[in-house]
Amino acid sequence: MTFNEGIQLDPNRVKTSRGGRGAAVGGIGGLIALIIFMFTGVDLSGVLGGSSTDTASGGTIDLSHCVDADAANQYVECRMVATAESLDALWEQALPQQAGVRYEMPGFTVFEASVNTACGQASSATGPFYCPADQTVYLDVSFFDTLETQLGAENAPLAQEYIVAHEWGHHIQNQLGYMAQVNLRDTGPESGAVRLELQADCLAGMWVRHAASTVDPETGVTFLEPPTRAQLEDALTAAAAVGDDRIQEMTQGRAFxxxxxxxxxxxxxxxxxxxxxxxxxxxxxxxSMSGADL
Ligand SMILES: [Zn+2]
Incomplete structure (x- = not known):
C-alpha cells in the first residue's frame, strides 16, 4: 500500500539496535527458556544455510529521515515507522470500541544481527517476533529479503506491512488474554498455538481493511491509499510462504x-x-472454531 502525502511520522516511535553476530547466538537458541511469538515456525538459520545474514559492522540504524510519506514509500525502515503509527491509530480506536480494552502501545525495535530482549537474546535467524515479557515487536528488515530469496514470496510493501501487523496482532492477543490461555507445548493442526497464529494473521488482515480509512491523529490525513488487488496478492503470497506445511516441505522434505x-x-x-x-x-x-472449520 502507498502512504498518503501529508502524514507526519515520528521516527522516535521505533527503537533501533545493532548487535554483534556472536557465535553463541543461533536463532532461537538463546530464547528457548522463554516464550516468544515468531512469525514463522522455524529457526531460519536452517533456511539461511547455517549462518545469519551478513550485515555491515559499525554504525547504527538511522531513522531520522523517516518523517513523511515520501520516506515511508521509499525506504523500508521508514515504512516500519509509518506502519507502526498506522497500527497504533487503528488499535487506539478499535480495541476500546470492539473489546472494551484500552490500547497500550507495544514497543517496536528494528534491529540488525542480534538483539537483547526481556525474552533473551535473539538473532536475525529468529525472524520477526513478539516478546510478551517486554511487550515489544522485534524485526530485522533483512527478513524481508529472506522472504523473497528463500521463502519465495515477493518483498513488496504490503507483504512487509502484513508481517508487522501480524506481530502487532500478538500484542493485541496479549492484551486480550488469549496468549495466557494457550499451552505452547501443544502443537498440531488444532492446537492453541495454531489458533493463536491464525488469529494474528486475521488481525493483520483487519488492519489492512481499515488502513485506508484510519487517520493520522496529528494531521487528520488518512495513512494509506486503499490497497490494490495486486498489493493484496503480495500479502497473501507472503502468508502462504510461511505456512508450516510449505516451510516443512522445503526444510524437511515433507510436512509433519x-x-x-x-x-x-x-x-x-x-x-x-x-x-x-x-x-x-x-x-x-x-x-471458537471446530478443528474442521479452522
Ligand atoms: Zn506469529
Missing part, C-alpha cells in the same frame, strides 16, 4: 502436521482474508 504451530499456507491466507473481509476482532475468533 502434528508439529504445526502456525497453520498451513492455505489457512494463513484464508485467515488473513477473513480479517480483511470481516474487519472486526470478533471475526477473528479462531478459538
Amino acid at each position: 502436521p502434528e508439529t504445526f504451530t502456525h497453520g498451513t499456507s492455505e489457512q494463513r491466507m484464508r485467515w488473513f482474508a477473513t480479517g480483511y473481509e470481516g474487519g472486526t476482532v470478533q471475526s477473528c475468533d479462531t478459538f
Whole structure:
C-alpha cells in the first residue's frame, strides 16, 4: 500500500539496535527458556544455510529521515515507522470500541544481527517476533529479503506491512488474554498455538481493511491509499510462504502436521482474508472454531 502525502511520522516511535553476530547466538537458541511469538515456525538459520545474514559492522540504524510519506514509500525502515503509527491509530480506536480494552502501545525495535530482549537474546535467524515479557515487536528488515530469496514470496510493501501487523496482532492477543490461555507445548493442526497464529494473521488482515480509512491523529490525513488487488496478492503470497506445511516441505522434505504451530499456507491466507473481509476482532475468533472449520 502507498502512504498518503501529508502524514507526519515520528521516527522516535521505533527503537533501533545493532548487535554483534556472536557465535553463541543461533536463532532461537538463546530464547528457548522463554516464550516468544515468531512469525514463522522455524529457526531460519536452517533456511539461511547455517549462518545469519551478513550485515555491515559499525554504525547504527538511522531513522531520522523517516518523517513523511515520501520516506515511508521509499525506504523500508521508514515504512516500519509509518506502519507502526498506522497500527497504533487503528488499535487506539478499535480495541476500546470492539473489546472494551484500552490500547497500550507495544514497543517496536528494528534491529540488525542480534538483539537483547526481556525474552533473551535473539538473532536475525529468529525472524520477526513478539516478546510478551517486554511487550515489544522485534524485526530485522533483512527478513524481508529472506522472504523473497528463500521463502519465495515477493518483498513488496504490503507483504512487509502484513508481517508487522501480524506481530502487532500478538500484542493485541496479549492484551486480550488469549496468549495466557494457550499451552505452547501443544502443537498440531488444532492446537492453541495454531489458533493463536491464525488469529494474528486475521488481525493483520483487519488492519489492512481499515488502513485506508484510519487517520493520522496529528494531521487528520488518512495513512494509506486503499490497497490494490495486486498489493493484496503480495500479502497473501507472503502468508502462504510461511505456512508450516510449505516451510516443512522445503526444510524437511515433507510436512509433519502434528508439529504445526502456525497453520498451513492455505489457512494463513484464508485467515488473513477473513480479517480483511470481516474487519472486526470478533471475526477473528479462531478459538471458537471446530478443528474442521479452522
Ligand atoms: Zn506469529
